[in-house]
Amino acid sequence: MSLDHTDRAILRLLSANARLSVAEISEAVHLSATPTVRRIKRLEDAGIITGYHAHTAxxxxxxxxxxxxxxxxxxxxxxxxxxxxxxxxxxxxxxxxxxxxxxxxxxxxxxxxxxxxxxxxxxxxxxxxxxxxxxxxxxxxxxxxxxxxxx
The missing domain is CATH 3.30.70.920 (Lrp/AsnC effector binding domain/regulation of amino acid metabolism (RAM) domain)
Structure with a gap:
C-alpha cells in the first residue's frame, strides 16, 4: 500500500495520541471528517494500524x-x-x-x-x-x- 503525506500525518497523530477525535485529526491534516475516516479505515484494513491501546510507564x-x-x-x-x-x-x-x-x-x-x-x-x-x-x-x-x- 502506498502512503502519502496525509496518511503518514494521520499515523503520526494516532501514534502520539490514539484518543484523538476524528475532528481533531481532520483539522490537523486539513481534511473533512469523511475522507479522514476513510483513510483511517483503509490503514486499518491494510494492517498498518493494528490496534489502539494505552501506553503505560x-x-x-x-x-x-x-x-x-x-x-x-x-x-x-x-x-x-x-x-x-x-x-x-x-x-x-x-x-x-x-x-x-x-x-x-x-x-x-x-x-x-x-x-x-x-x-x-x-x-x-x-x-x-x-x-x-x-x-x-x-x-x-x-x-x-x-x-x-x-x-
Missing amino acids: PAGLGYTLSVFVAVSMDRHTAERFSEFERQIAEFDEVVSCSVVTGRSEDYLLKVVVKDMRHYEEFLLSRLSKIDGVAQLHTSFELREVFNRSAV
Whole structure:
C-alpha cells in the first residue's frame, strides 16, 4: 500500500495520541471528517494500524529496571524456537521478543522488573529453565532515549 503525506500525518497523530477525535485529526491534516475516516479505515484494513491501546510507564507500575537479555538456543529447529516463543509469551515481564541475526544469540528480549531481586528470580527460576535455552547474556538499560512506533 502506498502512503502519502496525509496518511503518514494521520499515523503520526494516532501514534502520539490514539484518543484523538476524528475532528481533531481532520483539522490537523486539513481534511473533512469523511475522507479522514476513510483513510483511517483503509490503514486499518491494510494492517498498518493494528490496534489502539494505552501506553503505560513501567516505572509507574513499579517496574523500575529494564533489561535486555540475549538468548542462545541449543538447537536451531522450528519446534525448539516455537516452544520457546510460546513459553516466553506467557511471562508478563517480557515486553518484547525478537529473533535476531548478526550475533551469536538467537533472541533479544526486553524485560521489565521491579528490582534486581525480581530479575534474579525471573532469570534463575523461569527464563533459564525453558528447554533449549543454552546461554543468556544480560545488559541493563541505563536510560531509554525514546520509544516510538515506526512511522
